[in-house]
Amino acid sequence: MTAPETSRRLLATAAIALGTLGLGACGSSAASSGRETALSRAVLLPSDAEVNEQSIRFLERRVQRDPEDFIAHNKLAAYYLQRVRESSDLTYLRLASRAAHASLGVLPAEQNSGGLAALAQVALTSHDFAAARDYALRLAELEPEKIHPYQILGDAYLELGEYEQARTAYGKMVRYAGGIPGLTRVAIEERMSKLAALRGDMAMARQHLLAALREALALPYPPREVVAWDRWQLGEAAFATGDYQAAEQHYRDALTTAPGYFRALASLGRVRAARGDLAEAIALSERATAIVPDPAFVAELGDLYALAGRGGDAESRYALVGAIGKLSAVTGAVYNRQQALFCADHNLKPLEAYANAAREYKVRRDIYGADAVAWTALKAGKLAEAQAAMHEALRLGTQDAKLFYHAGMIARAAGDKVAAARYLQRALALNPRFDARQARLARSVLSEVL
Amino acid sequence: MSILTGKRITLAVLVSVLGLASFFILRPNLPIQAADHAEATAVAGDPGADLADVFAFLDPSDNSRVVLAMDVEGFVVPSELLNLSFFAADVVYRFYIENTGDARPDQTIDITFSAQTSRSQPQTATIRLGENSGFKAPTTVQTLAATANPFVVTNDPGTDVTFFAGLTDDPFFFDIVGFNRFVTSVLSGSPDPTTLQRGRDSFAGYNIHMIALSVPVRMLRGDPQNKIIGVSAATLRRKGSDDSQGSDLVQVDRMGIPAVNTALVPFGRKNAYNAATPVDDASGKFAADIIGTLKALGTNSTYIGILANVAVANGDYLRLDLSKANSGPGGGNNAGAGFPNGRRPADDTIDTILTLVANGTALGDNVNSNDVPLGNSFPFFAPPQQPRAAGVVDDSTRN
Numbered sequence: 001m002t003a004p005e006t007s008r009r010l011l012a013t014a015a016i017a018l019g020t021l022g023l024g025a026c027g028s029s030a031a032s033s034g035r036e037t038a039l040s041r042a043v044l045l046p047s048d049a050e051v052n053e054q055s056i057r058f059l060e061r062r063v064q065r066d067p068e069d070f071i072a073h074n075k076l077a078a079y080y081l082q083r084v085r086e087s088s089d090l091t092y093l094r095l096a097s098r099a100a101h102a103s104l105g106v107l108p109a110e111q112n113s114g115g116l117a118a119l120a121q122v123a124l125t126s127h128d129f130a131a132a133r134d135y136a137l138r139l140a141e142l143e144p145e146k147i148h149p150y151q152i153l154g155d156a157y158l159e160l161g162e163y164e165q166a167r168t169a170y171g172k173m174v175r176y177a178g179g180i181p182g183l184t185r186v187a188i189e190e191r192m193s194k195l196a197a198l199r200g201d202m203a204m205a206r207q208h209l210l211a212a213l214r215e216a217l218a219l220p221y222p223p224r225e226v227v228a229w230d231r232w233q234l235g236e237a238a239f240a241t242g243d244y245q246a247a248e249q250h251y252r253d254a255l256t257t258a259p260g261y262f263r264a265l266a267s268l269g270r271v272r273a274a275r276g277d278l279a280e281a282i283a284l285s286e287r288a289t290a291i292v293p294d295p296a297f298v299a300e301l302g303d304l305y306a307l308a309g310r311g312g313d314a315e316s317r318y319a320l321v322g323a324i325g326k327l328s329a330v331t332g333a334v335y336n337r338q339q340a341l342f343c344a345d346h347n348l349k350p351l352e353a354y355a356n357a358a359r360e361y362k363v364r365r366d367i368y369g370a371d372a373v374a375w376t377a378l379k380a381g382k383l384a385e386a387q388a389a390m391h392e393a394l395r396l397g398t399q400d401a402k403l404f405y406h407a408g409m410i411a412r413a414a415g416d417k418v419a420a421a422r423y424l425q426r427a428l429a430l431n432p433r434f435d436a437r438q439a440r441l442a443r444s445v446l447s448e449v450l
Numbered sequence: 451m452s453i454l455t456g457k458r459i460t461l462a463v464l465v466s467v468l469g470l471a472s473f474f475i476l477r478p479n480l481p482i483q484a485a486d487h488a489e490a491t492a493v494a495g496d497p498g499a500d501l502a503d504v505f506a507f508l509d510p511s512d513n514s515r516v517v518l519a520m521d522v523e524g525f526v527v528p529s530e531l532l533n534l535s536f537f538a539a540d541v542v543y544r545f546y547i548e549n550t551g552d553a554r555p556d557q558t559i560d561i562t563f564s565a566q567t568s569r570s571q572p573q574t575a576t577i578r579l580g581e582n583s584g585f586k587a588p589t590t591v592q593t594l595a596a597t598a599n600p601f602v603v604t605n606d607p608g609t610d611v612t613f614f615a616g617l618t619d620d621p622f623f624f625d626i627v628g629f630n631r632f633v634t635s636v637l638s639g640s641p642d643p644t645t646l647q648r649g650r651d652s653f654a655g656y657n658i659h660m661i662a663l664s665v666p667v668r669m670l671r672g673d674p675q676n677k678i679i680g681v682s683a684a685t686l687r688r689k690g691s692d693d694s695q696g697s698d699l700v701q702v703d704r705m706g707i708p709a710v711n712t713a714l715v716p717f718g719r720k721n722a723y724n725a726a727t728p729v730d731d732a733s734g735k736f737a738a739d740i741i742g743t744l745k746a747l748g749t750n751s752t753y754i755g756i757l758a759n760v761a762v763a764n765g766d767y768l769r770l771d772l773s774k775a776n777s778g779p780g781g782g783n784n785a786g787a788g789f790p791n792g793r794r795p796a797d798d799t800i801d802t803i804l805t806l807v808a809n810g811t812a813l814g815d816n817v818n819s820n821d822v823p824l825g826n827s828f829p830f831f832a833p834p835q836q837p838r839a840a841g842v843v844d845d846s847t848r849n
Contacts, residue, residue: 051594054529054837058655066650068627071525111630145721178700179688181540220536220566 039210040217042231042253045224052079063102070112073103077118084125086225088262088292090334097122113142120152124159127333130363132156147176151187158194161366163396167195185215186226193233198367200397206237228258235267239274240400242431247271262291270300274433278308281436295321295335299342303437318346336360337372344376345438354380367393367403375406378413386410401427401434405442417449424449498523498538499685499702502658503622506681506768506792508667509828510782513775515664517830518545518559519795520683520705524620524658529837531592531617531657536566536573541687542699543661546728546767548680549672553732553765555682556672561615561661563589572602575615577663583609590616598833612664612828619822619832620658621795623651625815629800636747646815654821655835662829667772680767681792682706682728701725706766708793709803714740714761728765737762744807753809760790768793780824795824795831 056079062072080096083089100122103115120135136153143149154169170191177184193208213230216222235250248271254264269284285301288294302317325339336356343353354376361369374389390407408423424446433439505519520543537543542562546555557580564574572588587604605612631645670679684704703724705711715723719739726735740761744754760769770792776782781795789797801814822832 051529055527058527058529058837062655068648069650069652070627071652075525075527106627107630179540220568 039214042256044259045222045227045257047224047258052082055079063099067102068106070103070106070115073099073106074112074114074118077103077115077122081118081121081125082225088294093122093125097126109138109142113139116142117148117152120156124152124155127159127336129156129159133160145176147173147180147184150176151191154191159366160364161369163195163198170195182215182219183223183226186212186230189215190230190233197237198396198398200399202237202241202399206234209233209237224258228254228261228264231257232261232264232267235264235271239267239271240431240434242433244271244274244433248275260287260291262288262297265291266294266297266300269304270436273304273307273436278304282308293320293324295324295338295342298324299338299345300436303435307436318342318348322348337369340372340376344372344379345435347379350376350380354382354385358385361389365392367396367398370395371403371406374410378406378410383410383413387414399430401431402438403427404430405434405438408442409445412445412449420449421446498659499541499687501683501685501703501705502620503708504681504683504705504768504793505621505662505781505795506679506770507782507788507794508770508772508774508776508792509664510777510779511827514667516667516670516679516770516772517662517664517781517828518681519660519662519829519831520545521618521620521658521660522685524622524653524656526617526620526657526659526834528655528657528835529594531594531834531837537563537575537589537615537659537661538687539563539565539573541685541702544684544686545663546680546682546684547670548682548728548765548767549670549676549678551676551678551764553728553767555680555728557670559663559665563615573615575613575661577606577611577613579609579611579669585609585611585613587613587615590614592617592834594837596836596838598836601829601833603828609669610666611669614660614662614829616660617657617834618660618829619820619835620653620656621820621824621831622653622658623798623817623820624653624800625650625817626652628815643813646813649816651817651821657834660829660831662831664828671772677773678769678771680706680728680765680769682765682767704766706768707761707790708799710740710761710766713803714743714757716743728767731762731765734762747807748809749807750809753806757806779826780820781830796820 056076059072059076059079062069063076066072077096077099080092080099083092084096096118100115100118104112104119106112107115109116109119116135116139120132120139123129123132123135132152133156136149136156140149140153150169150173154166154173157163157166157169170188173191174188177188189208189212193205193212196202196208197205209230213227213234216226216230231250231254235247235254238244238250239247248268251264251268251271254261255268258264265284266288269281269288272278272284273281282301282304285297285304289297289301298317299321302314302321305311305317306314321339321342325335337360340353340357340360343349354373357369357372357376361373370389370392374386374393377383377386377389387410390410393403394407404423404427408420408427411417411423412420424442427434427442428439428446431439434442500523502521502524503519505517507517509515509517522537522543539562542560544561545559547557547559548554549556558578559580560578562576562578564576566573570591572591575587575589576584577587578584585604585606585608587606588602590602591599593599601614601616601618603612603614625646625648627650628646628648632642635642635645668674671677672679682704683706685702686699687702688699701724704726706728711720711723715736716739719736723736723739730736737758741754741758744757749757769790774787774791775784776787776794777784782788783794783796788794789799789802793799796819798814798818801812801818804813804815805811807813820832822835824830824832
């Protein structure tokens with residue numbers, strides 16, 4: 001699969017918005033590669049894993065000695081959440097949740113806004129975006145001139161599809177950050193990039209991302225995970241516009257920065273497939289799924305096996321995708337959307353997939369939620385619902401091959417060959433191999449409707 | 451005793467007491483604390499500018515010198531030393547000195563830092579003493595070794611001012627949980643002093659960013675006959691967008707007497723208070739807030755008068771009597787010479803404040819001293835707590 005909605009980890013959608021989009025204009029690629037040379041060459045950055053492990057042990061022992069040490073609980077929650085970010089290991093999400101609740105059990109939020117901040121972040125990472133929004137609103141009441149309440153609030157609104165409110169929240173983040181440099185600036189640039197990508201301004205999205213990377217690299221000791229993430233995101237942006245060479249370089253830079261970085265491994269596999277190297281694509285994808293069995297990675301690997309004629313291996317991967325979502329309530333919530341899209345992509349359990357996507361869209365009305373409803377509705381034979389949802393999905397003007405592909409397939413089902421051809425052409429012009437399997441389907445359908 | 455019998459305590463009191471509990475999470479300058487949705491980097495707070503404590507005391511071994519200290523951004527775990535051991539380059543750390551008995555500051559001492567460029571190289575501090583004099587000095591570099599690097603102390607021969615900046619053990623000692631539980635119990639109408647018996651030092655085992663100066667008394671006292679100086683600290687930061695680098699400094703935080711901002715200013719007024727000046731205090735801007743809080747706690751008019759006199763009448767300064775001899779280890783511990791006369795590292799400020807609030811009835815949190823011995827020479831604070839050697843379990847988390 002391509003970057004987009006199906007894309008990785010826990011918190012996909014917004015990040016993906018950027019990933020799927022990338023640069024629209026043809027001329028911008030030369031300009032941006034010029035800009036990139038201004039960045040220093042990717043180098044291996046040291047890992048803080050050992051030091052962090054030591055800090056976690058220190059804090060865990062504190063809460064063992066004094067279970068009411070709410071400060072240690074708060075700090076622990078933050079460390080666990082970072083572990084989730086680095087590893088996608090949801091075990092740490094449960095530990096973070098436990099720490100946040102333990103902290104607030106000692107002192108309530110009014111006396112313990114750090115505990116509330118931890119809880120809000122846990123809710124966000126658990127994909128309970130409505131709760132994250134509510135906690136963040138409460139946090140903003142308690143700390144009206146701090147930066148982090150608005151960051152969490154904006155992130156929650158973005159996931160909920162409340163884009164204007166997200167913009168307003170991020171605006172406050174910028175306002176209260178003032179000229180604070182460093183990671184604060186990185187965090188802001190990354191969010192400005194997302195907003196730009198969602199509205200289809202790919203050049204601006206990319207500029208913000210480069211600014212974030214530059215700021216991170218300018219720190220006395222650039223944080224490995226942040227730098228790798230920014231490089232990987234630049235790769236996603238390049239891939240989304242079909243610039244596979246640049247994308248591959250960004251992914252390799254991310255891997256130079258942080259060897260074994262699973263997001264970059266999976267994406268590099270995808271771009272190698274797009275460039276026709278199926279064997280390496282499979283090897284990379286196998287490595288990524290071995291590190292993190294993200295259903296999107298696993299489905300992607302299944303597709304690659306299928307393309308390589310390894311039908312049995314493909315089927316076993318597809319079966320695994322279904323099993324992952326059933327592992328626990330947490331993984332179910334986190335991977336819900338990926339599951340629905342996987343089913344729609346592979347024409348599996350269409351009614352169930354549609355019901356899941358529609359249920360989620362009731363509370364989470366972002367454009368990728370609308371897209372999931374549209375795509376699953378089409379497969380479930382609900383054309384009117386698909387058309388209405390697709391209209392919602394395209395409402396921001398987002399430049400994403402997968403959105404256009406879905407729109408094209410829905411138009412074809414509705415008998416509108418002109419619109420179908422237009423959307424499919426846009427998808428394939430933007431990112432000709434946006435997905436190992438679906439791009440082929442797009443191409444063959446396009447030849448039918450033309 | 452009012453704090454025990456008070457029936458009606460505003461929520462604001464409770465909230466404000468723990469204002470200081472609010473900023474420990476998701477430190478912005480540390481990616482490890484920045485887990486985030488959608489994997490974008492997360493931040494929090496106002497890195498490097500949250501004041502924790504201010505100290506002002508006569509050097510116990512040479513009472514002709516005043517030690518001024520402020521600390522910021524605490525709760526640094528020993529193994530976080532390398533990541534966090536730096537001072538923000540865009541913040542001005544300022545001491546205000548008042549020496550004419552009113553609220554208006556008469557002198558300022560500004561400390562700024564060069565950007566940190568490496569974990570193994572010090573930052574350079576620039577100390578400005580008024581308009582025309584100043585000097586530069588290095589910070590103390592941290593190590594993850596089992597033994598801390600010795601404090602780098604710089605004496606400027608031109609001014610005879612001595613300077614230190616770096617991580618130290620957090621000298622504050624206080625059971626936040628017990629204190630909050632106690633106030634909560636008062637709020638609920640059934641005061642429960644047993645909540646103060648936990649005796650757990652919330653700050654034990656952690657480090658903090660410390661800035662300390664030793665200054666000849668004559669430089670600060672103003673009129674040679676003047677005996678009392680006021681000391682407060684503030685952090686200021688350039689606010690504004692990228693294209694307005696020259697924008698004005700905005701005060702982020704300030705602190706004088708411990709617990710005035712933290713415990714007595716209602717939560718909803720904290721931002722206003724942090725942005726205000728001692729002149730605003732003296733004009734009565736926050737008098738109603740502070741008195742309202744004290745009344746709610748059941749403090750009687752006599753003790754409200756005592757506290758209002760120090761915190762409001764002439765602004766929120768630590769007032770230090772330069773003629774009161776200070777002696778003893780750890781920055782001094784002789785009776786009657788400490789807080790609320792200035793503030794020494796060893797002074798049990800929370801017990802003092804609690805007792806004043808409780809109309810003179812002894813009341814305390816059962817945490818009576820720092821978890822590690824303080825220093826006996828400048829800067830008088832203990833070395834930073836170090837991580838244990840690899841493979842050695844740190845079973846002494848000291849809380």
